[in-house]
Amino acid sequence: MTTLDIARIRKDFPILEQKVYNKPLIYLDSAASSQKPVQVLRKEEQLHLEYYGNIHRGAHFLADRATIEFEAVRDQVVGFIHAGSREEIIFTKGTTESINLVAFSFGEAFIQAGDEIILTEMEHHANIVPWQMMAERKGANIVVLPFSDDGRLEIERLEGLINEKTKLIAVAHVSNTLGTINPVKQIIAKAHKFGVKVLVDGAQAVKHLPVDVQEMDADFYVFSSHKMYGPNGVGVLFGKKELLEQMPPYQGGGEMISEVTFQKTTFNELPYKFEAGTPHITGVVAFGEAIHYLQQLGVAEVAAYEHQLLEYATQKLLEIPGMIIYGAQPEKSGVITFNIDGIHSFDLGTMLDKMGIAVRTGRLCADPVMQHYGITGSVRVSFAVYNTIDEIDVFVAALKKLIVMLR
Ligand code: PMP
Numbered sequence: 142m143t144t145l146d147i148a149r150i151r152k153d154f155p156i157l158e159q160k161v162y163n164k165p166l167i168y169l170d171s172a173a174s175s176q177k178p179v180q181v182l183r184k185e186e187q188l189h190l191e192y193y194g195n196i197h198r199g200a201h202f203l204a205d206r207a208t209i210e211f212e213a214v215r216d217q218v219v220g221f222i223h224a225g226s227r228e229e230i231i232f233t234k235g236t237t238e239s240i241n242l243v244a245f246s247f248g249e250a251f252i253q254a255g256d257e258i259i260l261t262e263m264e265h266h267a268n269i270v271p272w273q274m275m276a277e278r279k280g281a282n283i284v285v286l287p288f289s290d291d292g293r294l295e296i297e298r299l300e301g302l303i304n305e306k307t308k309l310i311a312v313a314h315v316s317n318t319l320g321t322i323n324p325v326k327q328i329i330a331k332a333h334k335f336g337v338k339v340l341v342d343g344a345q346a347v348k349h350l351p352v353d354v355q356e357m358d359a360d361f362y363v364f365s366s367h368k369m370y371g372p373n374g375v376g377v378l379f380g381k382k383e384l385l386e387q388m389p390p391y392q393g394g395g396e397m398i399s400e401v402t403f404q405k406t407t408f409n410e411l412p413y414k415f416e417a418g419t420p421h422i423t424g425v426v427a428f429g430e431a432i433h434y435l436q437q438l439g440v441a442e443v444a445a446y447e448h449q450l451l452e453y454a455t456q457k458l459l460e461i462p463g464m465i466i467y468g469a470q471p472e473k474s475g476v477i478t479f480n481i482d483g484i485h486s487f488d489l490g491t492m493l494d495k496m497g498i499a500v501r502t503g504r505l506c507a508d509p510v511m512q513h514y515g516i517t518g519s520v521r522v523s524f525a526v527y528n529t530i531d532e533i534d535v536f537v538a539a540l541k542k543l544i545v546m547l548r
Contacts, residue, residue, distance in 0.1 A: 143446040145438060151527050153178035153434075164497025167532045172317055172345060172476050172523030173501050174367045178434055181371060185427035196422055197396060197413075211422055214429035215412070221432050222343075222362060223353040224379050228411035231385075232420050235376035236344040237267040239363035240311070242378055242415060243340055244271035246388035247361075251308055251338075254280030259302055259310040259337075261286045261294055262513060265317050266506045268342045272311060281308075288513070292319035292468020299331055309338045314346035314362075318507045318521065319468030320451075320476040322350070326357045333358065338384065344368055348525070349447055349474045351440045354379050366424065370525075371431030375424040378415070385411050392417040443526045447475060450524045450533065457537045461544065467514055476523040478505065481540075484547050486518040489540070492547075493520075496539045 151157055154176045159166050168176060188210065194203030196211045218230045233239045252258075258272050262285055269283075276283050284302050288294050294312075310332050314325050329339045340361035343352060348369035354362045361380045367373035380388075390397055390408055394417035399407040408414045435443065454477055458464050463482030480486055490502030501521040504511050511517060522536065 142449060143442065145442055145446055145526065147446070147527070147529055150438070151529075153180065154527050155179065157527060161497050161499075162495050164495075167498045167528075167536060169522040169524065169528065169532070169536060170499045170501050171525035171528075172368070172521065174373065175348065175370050175525050176527065177370055177372065177431070180434055181427045181430045184430040185372060185423045188423045188426050193423070195419055207422055207426075210426045210429070211420075214425050214432075217429050217432050218377055218379075221352075221436070222347070222377075222379055223355050225355060226382060229379055229382050229385065231378040231380065231412045231415040232425055233363075233376040233378055234374055234421070235365040235367070236342060236363050237271075237376075239361075239376050239378035240267055240340070240342065241271040242391040243361050243363070243380065243388075244275040246391050246415075247309065247338070247384070248275035248279055248281075250388045252276075252279045252281050255306055256281045256308045257284050257304070257306045258282070259284045259286055259299075259307060261312050261323075262288050262509050263292075263294070263316045263319055263321065263507065264311065264313055264509070265342065265344070266508070267344075268311050268313060268340075269509070282306075285509075286310075286312075288319070288321070288468075290514075291470045292316070292321045292473070293470060294321070294323055294328075296324060296327065296331075299328065303332070303335045303337060307335065307337050309340060309360075311340045311342065313342045313344075314352075315343075315349065315474050316468070316507075316510075317345045317476065318478050318505045318510045318519075320345075320473035320478070321468055321470070322346075322472045322474050325359070329358050329360075345475060348435065348440075349444050351444070360384055366428040366431060369431060370434055371428040372421070372424040374421045375428045382411060385415070390414050390417065394418045438526060444474070446526060447524050447528075450528055450530070451475065451477065453530055454522065454524070454533045454537070457533060458540075461537075461541065463544075467510070467519065476521055478519045478521045480516060480519050481544060484544065486520045488547055489520050489543060492543050493536075493539060496543075498536050498539055 192206035196208040338360040343364040347364045366375035397417040
Protein backbone atom coordinates (compact mmCIF):
# COMPACT_ATOMS: atom_id res chain seq x y z
CA MET A 142 0.00 0.00 0.00
CA THR A 143 2.89 2.35 0.81
CA THR A 144 6.63 2.06 0.99
CA LEU A 145 6.58 4.19 4.15
CA ASP A 146 6.94 2.39 7.48
CA ILE A 147 4.04 4.09 9.25
CA ALA A 148 4.49 2.17 12.53
CA ARG A 149 8.08 3.42 12.73
CA ILE A 150 7.09 6.95 11.73
CA ARG A 151 4.48 7.00 14.50
CA LYS A 152 7.27 6.37 17.02
CA ASP A 153 8.64 9.81 16.09
CA PHE A 154 5.41 11.35 17.45
CA PRO A 155 5.17 10.26 21.11
CA ILE A 156 2.20 12.59 21.69
CA LEU A 157 0.12 10.12 19.64
CA GLU A 158 0.78 7.29 22.09
CA GLN A 159 -1.34 8.77 24.86
CA LYS A 160 -4.89 8.10 25.93
CA VAL A 161 -7.41 10.92 26.28
CA TYR A 162 -10.54 10.29 28.35
CA ASN A 163 -9.08 6.81 28.73
CA LYS A 164 -9.31 6.15 24.99
CA PRO A 165 -6.36 5.92 22.58
CA LEU A 166 -5.90 9.30 20.96
CA ILE A 167 -6.78 9.50 17.27
CA TYR A 168 -5.61 12.84 15.91
CA LEU A 169 -7.55 13.87 12.81
CA ASP A 170 -6.92 17.62 13.00
CA SER A 171 -3.58 18.04 11.26
CA ALA A 172 -4.97 20.67 8.87
CA ALA A 173 -5.33 22.95 11.91
CA SER A 174 -1.85 22.05 13.15
CA SER A 175 0.22 18.93 12.71
CA GLN A 176 2.06 17.16 15.51
CA LYS A 177 5.85 17.51 15.65
CA PRO A 178 8.36 14.66 15.45
CA VAL A 179 10.95 14.34 18.21
CA GLN A 180 13.67 15.31 15.74
CA VAL A 181 12.11 18.79 15.48
CA LEU A 182 11.63 19.13 19.24
CA ARG A 183 15.20 18.00 19.92
CA LYS A 184 16.58 20.53 17.46
CA GLU A 185 14.78 23.35 19.23
CA GLU A 186 16.06 22.10 22.57
CA GLN A 187 19.60 21.68 21.27
CA LEU A 188 19.69 25.29 20.11
CA HIS A 189 18.53 26.47 23.53
CA LEU A 190 20.98 24.23 25.35
CA GLU A 191 24.07 24.67 23.19
CA TYR A 192 24.21 27.69 20.94
CA TYR A 193 21.47 30.18 21.55
CA GLY A 194 22.23 33.82 20.83
CA ASN A 195 20.63 36.65 18.89
CA ILE A 196 21.32 36.37 15.19
CA HIS A 197 23.03 38.65 12.66
CA ARG A 198 24.39 41.06 15.24
CA GLY A 199 26.66 39.06 17.51
CA ALA A 200 30.38 39.25 17.47
CA HIS A 201 30.57 36.13 19.58
CA PHE A 202 30.58 32.36 19.15
CA LEU A 203 26.97 31.61 20.15
CA ALA A 204 25.49 34.37 18.01
CA ASP A 205 27.58 33.31 15.03
CA ARG A 206 26.56 29.67 15.36
CA ALA A 207 22.86 30.57 15.74
CA THR A 208 23.10 32.85 12.70
CA ILE A 209 24.67 30.11 10.57
CA GLU A 210 21.95 27.64 11.57
CA PHE A 211 19.16 30.19 10.98
CA GLU A 212 20.42 31.24 7.57
CA ALA A 213 20.98 27.63 6.52
CA VAL A 214 17.21 27.12 6.89
CA ARG A 215 16.62 29.95 4.44
CA ASP A 216 18.69 28.01 1.92
CA GLN A 217 16.73 24.86 2.75
CA VAL A 218 13.44 26.68 2.04
CA VAL A 219 14.85 27.85 -1.30
CA GLY A 220 15.39 24.21 -2.21
CA PHE A 221 12.11 23.00 -0.71
CA ILE A 222 9.92 25.26 -2.87
CA HIS A 223 12.46 25.83 -5.68
CA ALA A 224 12.73 29.59 -5.22
CA GLY A 225 15.17 31.57 -7.36
CA SER A 226 17.33 32.86 -4.51
CA ARG A 227 17.56 33.31 -0.74
CA GLU A 228 16.63 36.99 -1.08
CA GLU A 229 13.15 35.80 -2.04
CA ILE A 230 12.54 33.99 1.28
CA ILE A 231 11.19 36.08 4.17
CA PHE A 232 10.58 34.48 7.57
CA THR A 233 7.35 35.55 9.26
CA LYS A 234 5.14 34.34 12.13
CA GLY A 235 2.97 32.29 9.79
CA THR A 236 0.78 32.34 6.70
CA THR A 237 -1.42 35.03 8.21
CA GLU A 238 1.48 37.40 8.76
CA SER A 239 2.89 36.63 5.31
CA ILE A 240 -0.40 37.62 3.67
CA ASN A 241 -0.74 40.73 5.82
CA LEU A 242 2.78 41.71 4.81
CA VAL A 243 2.02 41.39 1.09
CA ALA A 244 -1.40 43.05 1.42
CA PHE A 245 0.20 46.03 3.12
CA SER A 246 3.42 46.40 1.16
CA PHE A 247 2.08 45.41 -2.27
CA GLY A 248 -0.90 47.67 -1.54
CA GLU A 249 1.37 50.61 -0.75
CA ALA A 250 3.50 50.07 -3.84
CA PHE A 251 0.98 49.10 -6.48
CA ILE A 252 -2.66 49.75 -5.51
CA GLN A 253 -4.54 52.94 -6.40
CA ALA A 254 -8.14 53.95 -5.66
CA GLY A 255 -10.51 52.01 -7.91
CA ASP A 256 -8.11 49.07 -8.47
CA GLU A 257 -9.37 45.52 -8.03
CA ILE A 258 -8.16 42.40 -6.23
CA ILE A 259 -9.66 39.01 -7.09
CA LEU A 260 -10.15 36.50 -4.25
CA THR A 261 -11.84 33.14 -4.51
CA GLU A 262 -14.97 32.12 -2.67
CA MET A 263 -13.10 29.28 -0.95
CA GLU A 264 -10.38 31.36 0.78
CA HIS A 265 -9.49 31.05 4.45
CA HIS A 266 -10.23 34.26 6.40
CA ALA A 267 -6.47 34.89 6.44
CA ASN A 268 -6.61 35.33 2.67
CA ILE A 269 -9.67 37.60 2.75
CA VAL A 270 -9.46 40.01 5.68
CA PRO A 271 -5.97 41.49 5.04
CA TRP A 272 -7.05 42.29 1.45
CA GLN A 273 -10.28 43.89 2.68
CA MET A 274 -8.29 46.02 5.14
CA MET A 275 -5.93 47.09 2.37
CA ALA A 276 -8.82 47.74 -0.04
CA GLU A 277 -10.50 49.94 2.54
CA ARG A 278 -7.31 51.91 3.11
CA LYS A 279 -6.57 52.39 -0.58
CA GLY A 280 -10.13 52.72 -1.92
CA ALA A 281 -9.76 49.49 -3.92
CA ASN A 282 -12.40 46.81 -4.55
CA ILE A 283 -12.59 43.07 -3.90
CA VAL A 284 -13.98 40.83 -6.66
CA VAL A 285 -14.85 37.18 -5.97
CA LEU A 286 -14.28 34.14 -8.20
CA PRO A 287 -16.95 31.59 -7.16
CA PHE A 288 -16.74 27.82 -6.86
CA SER A 289 -19.34 25.29 -7.94
CA ASP A 290 -21.15 22.97 -5.53
CA ASP A 291 -18.68 20.17 -6.23
CA GLY A 292 -15.90 22.35 -4.82
CA ARG A 293 -14.19 23.45 -8.06
CA LEU A 294 -13.27 27.03 -8.83
CA GLU A 295 -15.18 28.33 -11.84
CA ILE A 296 -11.96 29.04 -13.71
CA GLU A 297 -13.81 29.67 -16.96
CA ARG A 298 -15.20 32.84 -15.33
CA LEU A 299 -11.78 34.19 -14.36
CA GLU A 300 -10.93 36.04 -17.56
CA GLY A 301 -14.32 37.77 -17.44
CA LEU A 302 -13.44 39.15 -13.99
CA ILE A 303 -10.06 40.54 -15.04
CA ASN A 304 -9.93 44.09 -16.42
CA GLU A 305 -7.39 46.90 -16.61
CA LYS A 306 -8.01 47.72 -12.92
CA THR A 307 -7.16 44.20 -11.70
CA LYS A 308 -3.83 44.16 -9.87
CA LEU A 309 -3.67 40.84 -8.01
CA ILE A 310 -5.35 37.46 -7.55
CA ALA A 311 -5.07 35.70 -4.18
CA VAL A 312 -5.89 31.99 -4.24
CA ALA A 313 -5.43 28.94 -2.03
CA HIS A 314 -3.29 26.19 -3.52
CA VAL A 315 -5.34 23.71 -1.47
CA SER A 316 -8.60 24.70 0.22
CA ASN A 317 -8.67 24.16 4.00
CA THR A 318 -12.37 23.24 3.89
CA LEU A 319 -13.00 21.53 0.57
CA GLY A 320 -9.53 20.10 0.08
CA THR A 321 -9.66 21.18 -3.57
CA ILE A 322 -6.27 21.31 -5.25
CA ASN A 323 -6.68 24.44 -7.32
CA PRO A 324 -5.06 24.68 -10.78
CA VAL A 325 -2.76 27.48 -9.65
CA LYS A 326 -0.39 27.16 -12.60
CA GLN A 327 -3.27 27.71 -15.01
CA ILE A 328 -4.63 30.63 -12.92
CA ILE A 329 -1.19 32.27 -12.84
CA ALA A 330 -0.73 31.85 -16.59
CA LYS A 331 -4.10 33.50 -17.24
CA ALA A 332 -3.35 36.32 -14.77
CA HIS A 333 0.09 37.00 -16.22
CA LYS A 334 -1.40 37.36 -19.69
CA PHE A 335 -3.04 40.51 -18.34
CA GLY A 336 -0.09 41.64 -16.19
CA VAL A 337 -1.91 40.64 -12.98
CA LYS A 338 0.16 39.30 -10.05
CA VAL A 339 -0.80 36.19 -8.06
CA LEU A 340 -0.39 35.27 -4.39
CA VAL A 341 -0.79 31.56 -3.67
CA ASP A 342 -1.75 30.53 -0.13
CA GLY A 343 0.12 27.28 0.30
CA ALA A 344 -0.77 26.69 3.98
CA GLN A 345 -2.58 23.42 3.21
CA ALA A 346 -0.45 22.45 0.23
CA VAL A 347 3.21 22.31 1.18
CA LYS A 348 2.99 19.20 3.34
CA HIS A 349 0.85 17.32 0.82
CA LEU A 350 2.26 18.31 -2.59
CA PRO A 351 5.69 18.94 -4.07
CA VAL A 352 5.82 22.71 -4.70
CA ASP A 353 7.90 24.50 -7.33
CA VAL A 354 7.24 28.24 -7.23
CA GLN A 355 9.33 28.91 -10.34
CA GLU A 356 7.58 26.25 -12.37
CA MET A 357 4.14 27.59 -11.35
CA ASP A 358 5.53 31.13 -11.79
CA ALA A 359 3.92 32.37 -8.52
CA ASP A 360 4.60 35.99 -7.64
CA PHE A 361 4.07 35.26 -3.93
CA TYR A 362 3.75 31.91 -2.16
CA VAL A 363 3.03 31.71 1.59
CA PHE A 364 2.86 28.94 4.18
CA SER A 365 3.24 28.04 7.88
CA SER A 366 5.71 25.71 9.55
CA HIS A 367 3.23 24.38 12.12
CA LYS A 368 1.09 22.64 9.51
CA MET A 369 4.07 20.72 8.13
CA TYR A 370 5.52 19.10 11.26
CA GLY A 371 7.46 22.21 12.32
CA PRO A 372 7.11 24.59 15.28
CA ASN A 373 4.34 27.15 15.44
CA GLY A 374 5.18 30.85 15.23
CA VAL A 375 7.16 30.44 11.98
CA GLY A 376 5.99 31.10 8.45
CA VAL A 377 7.41 31.80 5.03
CA LEU A 378 6.78 34.43 2.42
CA PHE A 379 8.28 33.71 -0.96
CA GLY A 380 8.13 36.73 -3.24
CA LYS A 381 9.75 37.40 -6.59
CA LYS A 382 12.80 39.54 -6.03
CA GLU A 383 11.83 42.26 -8.50
CA LEU A 384 8.50 42.71 -6.69
CA LEU A 385 9.89 42.61 -3.15
CA GLU A 386 12.48 45.19 -4.18
CA GLN A 387 9.75 47.62 -5.21
CA MET A 388 7.66 47.10 -2.06
CA PRO A 389 8.17 49.21 1.11
CA PRO A 390 8.87 47.49 4.44
CA TYR A 391 5.92 46.18 6.45
CA GLN A 392 7.31 46.86 9.91
CA GLY A 393 10.12 49.08 11.11
CA GLY A 394 12.72 48.22 13.72
CA GLY A 395 16.11 46.64 14.22
CA GLU A 396 17.61 44.42 11.51
CA MET A 397 15.55 45.86 8.65
CA ILE A 398 17.60 49.05 8.43
CA SER A 399 20.82 50.00 6.79
CA GLU A 400 21.34 53.32 8.57
CA VAL A 401 19.22 55.38 10.96
CA THR A 402 19.32 59.06 11.78
CA PHE A 403 16.45 61.11 13.14
CA GLN A 404 16.20 62.73 9.73
CA LYS A 405 16.15 59.60 7.60
CA THR A 406 16.41 55.82 7.67
CA THR A 407 17.68 53.72 4.82
CA PHE A 408 16.51 50.13 4.62
CA ASN A 409 18.44 46.89 4.59
CA GLU A 410 18.65 44.72 1.51
CA LEU A 411 16.43 41.70 0.85
CA PRO A 412 15.38 39.60 2.64
CA TYR A 413 16.20 41.52 5.84
CA LYS A 414 14.19 44.59 4.77
CA PHE A 415 11.07 42.59 5.68
CA GLU A 416 12.37 40.98 8.88
CA ALA A 417 12.15 43.66 11.57
CA GLY A 418 13.19 42.71 15.10
CA THR A 419 14.35 39.42 16.57
CA PRO A 420 12.68 36.54 14.73
CA HIS A 421 11.64 33.18 16.18
CA ILE A 422 15.23 31.91 16.08
CA THR A 423 14.74 28.48 17.64
CA GLY A 424 11.51 28.01 15.68
CA VAL A 425 13.13 28.70 12.33
CA VAL A 426 16.08 26.41 13.09
CA ALA A 427 13.73 23.59 14.14
CA PHE A 428 11.60 24.27 11.04
CA GLY A 429 14.69 23.32 9.05
CA GLU A 430 14.58 19.95 10.79
CA ALA A 431 10.89 19.57 9.85
CA ILE A 432 11.69 20.21 6.18
CA HIS A 433 14.51 17.67 6.42
CA TYR A 434 12.14 15.16 8.06
CA LEU A 435 9.53 15.56 5.34
CA GLN A 436 12.12 15.39 2.56
CA GLN A 437 13.63 12.24 4.02
CA LEU A 438 10.22 10.57 3.96
CA GLY A 439 9.66 12.00 0.47
CA VAL A 440 6.95 14.60 -0.14
CA ALA A 441 5.53 12.58 -3.04
CA GLU A 442 5.45 9.32 -0.99
CA VAL A 443 3.73 11.13 1.89
CA ALA A 444 1.23 12.70 -0.53
CA ALA A 445 0.42 9.31 -2.07
CA TYR A 446 -0.12 7.71 1.35
CA GLU A 447 -2.32 10.57 2.57
CA HIS A 448 -4.33 10.27 -0.61
CA GLN A 449 -4.98 6.61 0.14
CA LEU A 450 -6.21 7.58 3.61
CA LEU A 451 -8.42 10.27 2.10
CA GLU A 452 -9.96 7.92 -0.46
CA TYR A 453 -10.53 5.15 2.06
CA ALA A 454 -12.14 7.50 4.59
CA THR A 455 -14.31 9.12 1.90
CA GLN A 456 -15.59 5.76 0.73
CA LYS A 457 -16.36 4.63 4.33
CA LEU A 458 -18.06 7.91 5.21
CA LEU A 459 -20.24 7.80 2.10
CA GLU A 460 -21.69 4.48 3.32
CA ILE A 461 -23.28 6.36 6.24
CA PRO A 462 -26.90 7.38 5.57
CA GLY A 463 -27.41 11.15 5.63
CA MET A 464 -23.71 11.87 5.01
CA ILE A 465 -23.02 15.13 3.14
CA ILE A 466 -19.41 15.67 2.09
CA TYR A 467 -18.70 19.19 0.85
CA GLY A 468 -16.75 19.57 -2.35
CA ALA A 469 -16.70 15.84 -3.01
CA GLN A 470 -14.59 15.79 -6.17
CA PRO A 471 -11.48 13.76 -6.91
CA GLU A 472 -8.68 16.34 -7.19
CA LYS A 473 -8.43 17.00 -3.49
CA SER A 474 -5.99 16.67 -0.69
CA GLY A 475 -5.79 16.23 3.04
CA VAL A 476 -9.27 17.10 4.38
CA ILE A 477 -12.86 15.86 4.40
CA THR A 478 -15.51 18.32 5.55
CA PHE A 479 -18.97 16.93 6.21
CA ASN A 480 -22.28 17.08 8.01
CA ILE A 481 -24.73 14.34 8.86
CA ASP A 482 -28.34 15.11 8.20
CA GLY A 483 -30.21 16.06 11.37
CA ILE A 484 -27.18 16.14 13.67
CA HIS A 485 -25.36 19.27 14.84
CA SER A 486 -21.67 19.33 13.92
CA PHE A 487 -20.73 20.67 17.34
CA ASP A 488 -22.43 17.72 19.09
CA LEU A 489 -20.56 15.30 16.85
CA GLY A 490 -17.21 16.99 17.53
CA THR A 491 -17.73 17.10 21.29
CA MET A 492 -18.76 13.46 21.51
CA LEU A 493 -15.99 12.27 19.21
CA ASP A 494 -13.56 14.07 21.48
CA LYS A 495 -14.85 12.10 24.47
CA MET A 496 -14.14 8.97 22.44
CA GLY A 497 -10.52 10.06 21.99
CA ILE A 498 -10.96 11.35 18.43
CA ALA A 499 -9.79 14.89 17.68
CA VAL A 500 -11.61 16.58 14.78
CA ARG A 501 -12.32 20.19 13.89
CA THR A 502 -15.85 21.57 13.98
CA GLY A 503 -17.43 24.92 13.20
CA ARG A 504 -16.94 27.43 10.42
CA LEU A 505 -13.33 26.40 9.70
CA CYS A 506 -12.19 30.04 9.26
CA ALA A 507 -14.02 30.04 5.94
CA ASP A 508 -17.40 31.71 6.44
CA PRO A 509 -17.98 32.23 2.68
CA VAL A 510 -17.74 28.45 2.14
CA MET A 511 -20.34 27.89 4.87
CA GLN A 512 -22.52 30.58 3.26
CA HIS A 513 -22.16 28.89 -0.13
CA TYR A 514 -23.70 25.69 1.23
CA GLY A 515 -26.15 27.51 3.55
CA ILE A 516 -24.71 25.91 6.70
CA THR A 517 -23.51 27.33 10.00
CA GLY A 518 -20.87 24.71 10.68
CA SER A 519 -19.41 21.35 9.74
CA VAL A 520 -17.04 18.62 10.88
CA ARG A 521 -13.59 18.39 9.31
CA VAL A 522 -11.21 15.46 9.51
CA SER A 523 -7.71 15.85 8.13
CA PHE A 524 -4.84 13.47 7.66
CA ALA A 525 -1.10 13.41 8.07
CA VAL A 526 1.57 10.79 7.51
CA TYR A 527 1.10 9.38 11.04
CA ASN A 528 -2.57 8.45 10.55
CA THR A 529 -3.60 4.89 9.71
CA ILE A 530 -6.41 2.94 8.07
CA ASP A 531 -7.13 1.38 11.50
CA GLU A 532 -7.70 4.84 12.95
CA ILE A 533 -10.16 5.62 10.17
CA ASP A 534 -12.04 2.40 10.92
CA VAL A 535 -12.26 3.34 14.61
CA PHE A 536 -13.41 6.85 13.70
CA VAL A 537 -16.12 5.63 11.30
CA ALA A 538 -17.37 3.05 13.83
CA ALA A 539 -17.50 5.79 16.49
CA LEU A 540 -19.44 8.03 14.13
CA LYS A 541 -21.99 5.29 13.43
CA LYS A 542 -22.46 4.72 17.17
CA LEU A 543 -22.98 8.44 17.77
CA ILE A 544 -25.51 8.73 14.99
CA VAL A 545 -27.67 6.07 16.66
CA MET A 546 -27.36 7.92 19.99
CA LEU A 547 -28.03 11.41 18.62
CA ARG A 548 -30.90 10.63 16.24
N1 PMP B 1 -4.66 29.72 4.83
C1 PMP B 1 -5.10 28.46 4.91
C2 PMP B 1 -5.58 27.76 3.66
C3 PMP B 1 -5.10 27.81 6.15
O1 PMP B 1 -5.54 26.55 6.24
C4 PMP B 1 -4.62 28.49 7.30
C5 PMP B 1 -4.60 27.83 8.65
N2 PMP B 1 -5.80 27.24 9.04
C6 PMP B 1 -4.17 29.80 7.14
C7 PMP B 1 -4.21 30.39 5.89
C8 PMP B 1 -3.63 30.58 8.30
O2 PMP B 1 -2.46 30.00 8.76
P1 PMP B 1 -1.79 30.46 10.13
O3 PMP B 1 -2.88 30.37 11.17
O4 PMP B 1 -0.69 29.47 10.35
O5 PMP B 1 -1.30 31.84 9.95
